[in-house]
Amino acid sequence: MSEQELKALRVRIDSLDEKVLELISERARCAQEVARVKLASLAEGEVPVFYRPEREAQVLKRVMERNKGPLGNEEMARLFREIMSSCLALEQPLKVAYLGPEGTFTQAAAMKHFGHAVISKPMAAIDEVFREVAAGAVNFGVVPVENSTEGAVNHTLDSFLEHDMVICGEVELRIHHHLLVGENTKTDSISRIYSHAQSLAQCRKWLDAHYPNVERVAVSSNAEAAKRVKGEWNSAAIAGDMAAGLYGLTRLAEKIEDRPDNSTRFLMIGNQEVPPTGDDKTSIIVSMSNKPGALHELLVPFHDNGIDLTRIETRPSRSGKWTYVFFIDFVGHHRDPLVKGVLEKISQEAVALKVLGSYPKAVL
Numbered sequence: 001m002s003e004q005e006l007k008a009l010r011v012r013i014d015s016l017d018e019k020v021l022e023l024i025s026e027r028a029r030c031a032q033e034v035a036r037v038k039l040a041s042l043a044e045g046e047v048p049v050f051y052r053p054e055r056e057a058q059v060l061k062r063v064m065e066r067n068k069g070p071l072g073n074e075e076m077a078r079l080f081r082e083i084m085s086s087c088l089a090l091e092q093p094l095k096v097a098y099l100g101p102e103g104t105f106t107q108a109a110a111m112k113h114f115g116h117a118v119i120s121k122p123m124a125a126i127d128e129v130f131r132e133v134a135a136g137a138v139n140f141g142v143v144p145v146e147n148s149t150e151g152a153v154n155h156t157l158d159s160f161l162e163h164d165m166v167i168c169g170e171v172e173l174r175i176h177h178h179l180l181v182g183e184n185t186k187t188d189s190i191s192r193i194y195s196h197a198q199s200l201a202q203c204r205k206w207l208d209a210h211y212p213n214v215e216r217v218a219v220s221s222n223a224e225a226a227k228r229v230k231g232e233w234n235s236a237a238i239a240g241d242m243a244a245g246l247y248g249l250t251r252l253a254e255k256i257e258d259r260p261d262n263s264t265r266f267l268m269i270g271n272q273e274v275p276p277t278g279d280d281k282t283s284i285i286v287s288m289s290n291k292p293g294a295l296h297e298l299l300v301p302f303h304d305n306g307i308d309l310t311r312i313e314t315r316p317s318r319s320g321k322w323t324y325v326f327f328i329d330f331v332g333h334h335r336d337p338l339v340k341g342v343l344e345k346i347s348q349e350a351v352a353l354k355v356l357g358s359y360p361k362a363v364l
């Protein structure tokens with residue numbers, strides 16, 4: 001390509017950037033107008049709701065449907081995710097608590113869902129994320145709920161039994177683990193590998209094959225593992241890209257998770273009910289009396305109405321020995337007439353039924 005051609009293309013890019021800049025600014029001014037209208041239409045004593053997850057899901061879906069390339073749908077939606085995040089911050093900067101410290105996959109999930117224009121607050125434990133939301137110190141919390149290799153995150157499920165929370169969104173993240181070492185690590189004398197218990201389990205086969213005799217130490221998070229390794233010469237950590245970058249560690253081995261499709265699903269928790277988008281999921285907790293056929297009775301109404309269950313998990317109820325609660329996710333919104341009917345039917349048979357929330361299916 002000649003210098004001349006290159007120059008002409010750059011002139012074209014500069015002029016396109018000016019248009020993109022003006023259009024983004026116009027969009028941001030529109031969002032400010034939306035905020036003005038929302039405030040003006042408030043009833044006496046009503047609190048304004050600036051963040052609308054159902055609307056954001058629709059915006060992203062539209063972008064993906066209309067995208068003609070060459071950028072892929074996910075890439076284009078990611079760019080619009082950030083534009084929306086900045087526009088919303090003009091209306092109201094969202095405060096989001098997540099399972100920290102900085103550099104965890106939960107932080108990556110929070111950024112994927114809310115974009116980077118939020119004020120994020122790392123918490124030391126899942127239960128603290130719940131408490132921070134309950135106390136009103138933040139607008140939303142982000143917690144892991146299940147992993148495709150290792151199953152349920154029990155701390156999260158148990159926290160739902162203790163706190164009244166509304167689930168207002170979900171996000172899925174592909175989880176790649178690396179074996180990370182610090183500047184001072186003697187790589188031939190590693191005697192300890194730190195990581196979160198879930199991550200150690202997700203890399204069990206790889207560890208058995210490569211470091212069979214090295215001690216595996218479970219710590220509170222992958223980022224915490226990375227932080228410890230920085231100051232030690234005989235240890236390594238299993239963590240992801242964010243933690244590696246944050247703590248300046250290098251990758252001794254990449255993508256060491258046993259399953260290449262290893263993914264984690266995260267939930268956004270808050271106090272805000274989300275209206276239907278037409279493509280939603282609902283999460284409920286149900287406890288049934290301890291009698292034969294109870295689980296069958298619980299599942300029949302879903303089957304009879306053709307409602308798709310996406311997950312069912314059992315946990316001890318914590319209110320009696322050998323009594324259980326079921327965590328169920330299914331497709332649909334609790335305001336859909338069909339779903340309403342199913343929930344009514346279940347509540348007639350159940351000891352207790354709690355709708356944790358209906359929320360748009362993950363778009364990204």
Ligand SMILES: C=C(O[C@@H]1C=C(C(=O)O)C=C[C@H]1O)C(=O)O
Binds near residue numbers: 051055083085087091
């Ligand atoms: C602009 C609005 O407020 C927020 C910002 C949005 C955006 O930038 O597109 C979408 C939904 C809201 O979270 C709105 O409610 O439409």
